Amino acid sequence: MNKLTPRHVLSGALMASLTLAGLLSASLVQAKPFKWASAGEISTWDIHSQNNALQNGIHAAVYESLVYYNSRTFKVEPMLATSWSLVTPSQMRMNLRKGVKFHDGSDFTADDAVYSLTRAMSKTSNFTPYVTGFDRIVKVDNHTIDIITKGPNPVLLRQMTELRMMSKAWAEKNNSVEPKDLKNVAQETFANRNAMGTGPFVLKQWVPDQKMVLAKNPNWWGQMEGNVTEIIYTPIRSEATRIAALLSGEVDLVLDPSPQDLPRLRSNGNLRVIDGVENRTIFLGMDQHREELPGSNIKGKNPLKDVRVRKALYQAIDINTINRVTMRGLSQPTGALVAPQVDGWTEGVHKRFPFSVDESKALLTQAGYPNGFEVDFACPNNRYINDEEICQAITAMWAKVGVRAKLRTLPLVTYFPMIQRYEASIYMLGWGVPTFDALYSLQSLTRTVGTGGDGNYNVGRYTNQRMDYIVDRIKTEIDFPVRNRLMTEGLQLSNDTVSHIPLHNQIIPWAMKKNIDVVHRADNRLDWRLIKVN
């Protein structure tokens, strides 16, 4: 080995500084930071600690899943898995992509995939909804795994879109093998504040509530369509400040501009607002279980058990006025429980019963309530767009047919536990469908309350034998045309029996500078690979 002389050192240092300068100037030319803001801050970088939409979307920049939705078509497409096939109805074989490296340079192998999926299934994971029906994960060879399910599972691939891959060796080294255990006070897991995935971006810095910096991963396996080199996220809680930051140019994009600011933003020449129908349907549910409704003047019976009464309430709602006045156009009125992107949806189930005060009154008279009745009506006031205002408008509309709704609005932290205790007579709920498959809604909302997710948000306790049969069939039906037909039938049955009163699908506006190019995804998250700063 050569001995180092001072001259060597000097020339070495010179070389190094020259290269450094070159690198710096190159990065100065190409650096395309993308700064964005929204109201919420994520709570953790642990991919299995908390199931939250904003957080899942941000995690996807650093941690990749085996499959993911294409942002334009919303079809499931390969990511870290290149292909898959069913070996038996309850055994899915997935072939993993070769040559993928984690951010620390180590290879992504079947061990990591088995580990990550098993981690999602562990006791302290809060991703259990996405591993429902999973039995175990088996390594076949270095780049092949089998997912063994408890029975045929037609939505397996869709569940997989939210199950991301973490480096096994890194987790073991850093004491993060299991998701954080909230009971274990003494210890915070390393993965809570650090990340090790294979994604197009690397977590560089995260100071909660201040700044999160993601830098482009130069060794990413895929082809980046966008040109962003750095993503900087700042949560800005106050609506006015968020918009001010966009107007003053401090951020490039605001994910959640407030509806009242939109006209001003749209008319601003430097800005652009794009709207997209969110995959979330807002509807009203009604108690169809209790024999008598507390807070109602009707004693000894529950008027909401009568389908004519439910239909009367439905037809008394002037949805176009709500769309025009309350929502300022930011809604897509619907008669179905799911949005158009969801499998099972058809034009037919989308059609609403017409708005008609006369028909509504006639139905109420037939049902024996010519003078209407009093009923309790609960709404969240900080969950959905204009939730409280929508409920106020509906209360006024019902008053015209004699139904005196006693509206109370609650913040979401108290609202959701309340409706889950079955305490509401009429309640508002919004239901997003991360699987883009109507089973998700039908099972949670219309299946008779049972175990394993059956009717877990059927808080009006609607029950219908045919519906239960349909839901149980589509749970395991893997013949897709048959399955789709069944789901449409289920949605139609829900409409015919007025299990709920669908209102609209939310339309989500994103506001950004003119030079920003993004794809509006129906799940309200950004696709980091597609962002262009022009």
Next chain:
Amino acid sequence: MLAFILQRLIQAVVVMVTVAFIAFLLFQYVGDPVVFLLGQDATKAQIDELRSDLGLDRSFVVQFGHFLANAVQGEFGLSLRQGAKVSGLIAERLPATLELALVAATLALAIGIPMGVYAALRRGTWISQLFMTVSLLGVSLPTFLIGILLILVFAVMLGWFPSFGRGDVVKMGWWSSGLMTAKGWQHIVLPAVTLAIFQLTLIMRLVRAEMLEVLRTDYIKFARARGLSNRAIHFGHALKNTLVPVMTITGLQLGGLIAFAIITETVFQWPGMGLLFIQAVTFADIPVMAAYLCLIALIFVVINLVVDLLYFVVDPRLRVGKPGGH
């Protein structure tokens, strides 16, 4: 003196336990964090399991006892939202809030006292009238409105100051300071002014009123009769004697600045304890809320104690134990 301090410290503990107790009573109604942890698609069984894992299904008394036992050891548990130690989270946020409060308090004192003195000495001039009118606005405008107005004018229209955040911070041990960099100072201006305006106008009005009071007293007349210069009378005698009530109010207001910076912090996305608390509330993150409220109680108690001790320094009549008196 030592007995006095000890007595105050014991009172402090009582205050803090009471605050914690009331806080815990209220927590029964803030809602359920489990909804957030598991998301909308969780089943009843999954929810119940997590609730019992977290001990949320236990009775109020048991939960409170558990909290106290831990708190005595300085342990507030893990944040349900962030999975990080509550003590660590608060320590991380404390510098931001303290720096903001201190800059705001300094601003309020440095501008408020001279303005008050001027308004008292030059009563009736148009500048004094202007001060009084402006101060009325400062007292009556709500903080968030002032914040938004400042953002609109100085961040959006003029572009002089950033509208949110804390800028670059320098780490000094566990303390992170934004006052070491130009960027940091740029960021602190708008929130500090917003937070200071109410205090400033309050101090100004207080100093003016006290000063007018003092100027009417006999010893000022005697001082004039002795032929002392205006300057000596106004600043050496009058101002010094107006400071006792000003100190009390300022001390309590400093506690208020720290505790109620919540609104300013929310408007400016200032990463302090207030922002942490607000997020904890929307998430029903009970450990963070409990620790924050206890800490605020502690701060108030400590500030009160310091103010009481300062009286001894400023007001000779209170120095009991010293023989005699003039």
